[in-house]
Amino acid sequence: MGGGLNPSPEPPRKKVSVNSFRRMKNEGRRIVMVTSYDYPAAAIADEVGVDSILVGDSYGMVVLGYDTTIPVTIDELLPICRAVKRGAPHSLLIADMPFLSFQVSKEDAILNAGRFIKEGGMEAIKLEGGKEISHIIRAISDIGIPVLGHIGVTPQTATLHGGYTVQGRTSSAGEELVEDARAVVKAGVFGIVLEMITEEVAKAITEAVSVPTIGIGSGRYCDGQVLVLHDILGLYAKFTPKFAKKYADLSQSILRALQDYSNDVRSGTFPEEQNVFKMDEGQRAKLRSVRKN
Ligand code: KIV
Numbered sequence: 001m002g003g004g005l006n007p008s009p010e011p012p013r014k015k016v017s018v019n020s021f022r023r024m025k026n027e028g029r030r031i032v033m034v035t036s037y038d039y040p041a042a043a044i045a046d047e048v049g050v051d052s053i054l055v056g057d058s059y060g061m062v063v064l065g066y067d068t069t070i071p072v073t074i075d076e077l078l079p080i081c082r083a084v085k086r087g088a089p090h091s092l093l094i095a096d097m098p099f100l101s102f103q104v105s106k107e108d109a110i111l112n113a114g115r116f117i118k119e120g121g122m123e124a125i126k127l128e129g130g131k132e133i134s135h136i137i138r139a140i141s142d143i144g145i146p147v148l149g150h151i152g153v154t155p156q157t158a159t160l161h162g163g164y165t166v167q168g169r170t171s172s173a174g175e176e177l178v179e180d181a182r183a184v185v186k187a188g189v190f191g192i193v194l195e196m197i198t199e200e201v202a203k204a205i206t207e208a209v210s211v212p213t214i215g216i217g218s219g220r221y222c223d224g225q226v227l228v229l230h231d232i233l234g235l236y237a238k239f240t241p242k243f244a245k246k247y248a249d250l251s252q253s254i255l256r257a258l259q260d261y262s263n264d265v266r267s268g269t270f271p272e273e274q275n276v277f278k279m280d281e282g283q284r285a286k287l288r289s290v291r292k293n
Contacts, residue, residue, distance in 0.1 A: 013049070013090050014090070015089070015090055016051045016052060016090060016091055016092040017092060017123075018092065018123070018124060018146045018190045018191075020051070020092070021051075021052075021092070021190055021191050021211070021212050022190065022210070022211060022212065024051070024212065024223070024224075025210075025211070025212040025223045030223065030224050030225070031051050031052065031191075031212055031214060031223055031224025031225075032049075032050045032051050032052070032224060032225065033050065033051060033052040033053070033054055033094075033214055033224060033225065033226035034050050034052075034053060034054070034226065034227060034229055034232065035053070035054045035055070035056040035058055035059075035226070035227070035228050035229045035230075036053045036054075036055065036084050036087075036088070036229055037055065037056075037059045037062075037063050037080050037083075037084070037229070038080065038083050038084070038087075039083040039084070039086055039087040040087065041087075041229055042083070042084040042085075042086075042087030042088040042091075043087035043088065045088065045091065045229075046087060046088035046089065046090050046091050049090075050091055051091060051092060051224070052091050052092040052093070052094060053084055053088050053091045053092075053093055053094070054094045054095075054096065054126065054226060055077060055080055055081050055084055055093070055094070055095045055096060055120075055122070056096045056126075056228065057069040057072040057077065057096040057098045057099070057155075057156070058096075058155075058228050058230075059072065059076070059077065059080060060072035060076070060098075061236075062228060062229075062230040062235070062236045063230075064076070067159075068155070068156075068159040069098070069099065069155050069156055069159075070099045070156060070159065070160075072098040072099070073098060073101075074097075074098060074101055074112060074115055074116075077095060077096070077098065077116075077120070078115065078116070078119050078120045081093070081095050081116060081119075081120030081121060081122050082119075082120060082121055085120070085121035085122070092123055092124065093121070093122045093123045093124070094122060094123070094124045094125065094126050094148055095116040095120055095122040095124075095125050095126070096125070096126045096128075097109075097112060097113060097116070097125050097126065097127055098156070099156040099157075102127055102133070102136055102140075103129075103133065103136070106135065106136060106139035109136045109139060109140055110139055110140055110143055110145075113125045113140045113145050113147075114143075114145065117145055123146065124145070124146035124147065124148055124190070125140070125145060125146075125147060125148070126147070126148040126149075126150055126193065127140075127147060127148075127149065127150060128150045128154035128155070128156050128157070129149075129150070129151070129154060130151045130177075130179075130180030130181075130183060130184060131179065131180050131183035131184070133184075134183045134184060134186065134187035135187070137149065137184055137187035137188055137189055138187040138188055140188075141187065141188030141189070142188070146190050147187075147188060147189050147190065148189060148190065148191050148192070148193060148214075149181075149184035149185075149189035149191070149192040149193065150192065150193040150195065151177060151180045151181060151184065151192060151193070151194060151195070151197075152167045152168070152177065152193075152194050152195040152196050152197040152202075152218065153165070153166075153167055153195040153196040153197075153217070154195070155195075164196060164241075165196075166196050166197070166198060166217075167195075167196055167197045167198070167201075168197045168198040168200070168201030168202070169198055173201075174198070174200070174201040174204060177197060177201050177205060178201070178204055178205055178208050181194075181205045181208065181209050181213075182208065182209065185209045185210065185211055189211060190211055191211050191212045191213070191214055191223075191224075192205070192209065192211060192212075192213050192214070193213075193214045193215075193216060193226060194206075194213050194214070194215050194216070194218040194222055195215075195216045195217060195218065196216070196217040196218065196243065197215075197217075197218040197219075198218075198219070199218065199219025199220065199221065200219075202215055202218035202219050202221060202222055203219065203221035206221055206222055206223060212224055214226050216243065217241065217242070217243030217244075218243075227244055227245070228244070231244035231245075231246065232244070232245070232246065232247050232248070233246075233247070233248045233250045234246045234247075234248050234249040234250050234251055234252070235250045235251055235254075236251075237251050
């Protein structure tokens with residue numbers, strides 16, 4: 001009778017798949033996506049239970065220090081994908097296809113997308129662009145590689161046109177964005193990132209399409225949200241976009257830690273007794289006698 005009742009064990013956590021995304025939209029459950037560029041951050045994000053990790057080409061800016069995402073290459077991203085894969089067994093893993101890795105031809109796009117799956121261990125890829133790249137989306141998804149779309153501000157080309165400008169401020173611009181969304185859905189995407197689109201238009205797109213929308217700077221009515229990890233953590237000192245929320249200030253924490261470390265080394269307070277390795281007494285005595293002779 002009674003006695004130590006075992007609390008029922010946690011059910012094993014399910015792997016998030018592309019199908020889970022559509023289910024979540026239908027059930028009205030918001031999707032959480034975050035970028036990640038290394039093993040430890042991916043492991044923490046996965047442990048927290050985010051639904052999806054994006055190996056974004058924002059890596060070029062927030063980790064490599066480039067001014068834009070344009071210089072990022074597939075070869076730079078592949079080892080990052082593998083590290084993230086090792087850390088995150090449950091989240092849906094998506095890689096960004098960098099500038100010029102998918103626009104040149106369908107053949108190129110398929111081979112390059114395939115590298116993220118075969119060599120990077122990713123489960124889906126993301127492509128920036130609207131109706132103008134629907135033939136590429138169609139070609140990649142037709143061979144079975146899930147594609148996440150990305151419309152609105154598309155950073156790979158935005159910088160070439162003079163910077164990031166909020167999209168969908170007029171009704172005609174809004175209609176074009178809805179058309180873009182419909183075109184990429186028709187071409188086969190399983191979801192669409194909406195970047196820096198007015199809240200009204202993002203809402204209209206979310207209601208118009210069957211796949212989930214993942215907003216970044218596109219307001220409250222998207223089916224999910226994505227942010228760059230370094231913006232969440234306050235780790236990208238150059239600037240924080242208006243739409244991002246800084247949940248920590250790691251730049252300041254790192255700064256203080258490194259200042260303390262430098263001061264300790266300079267003042268001789270580090271290393272301390274607990275940080276050093278010692279000989280046993282016998283060996284110490286031998287060393288003393290060697291030094292005397
Ligand atoms: O590269 C990136 O991180 C992105 C998103 C934030 C959507 O494309």
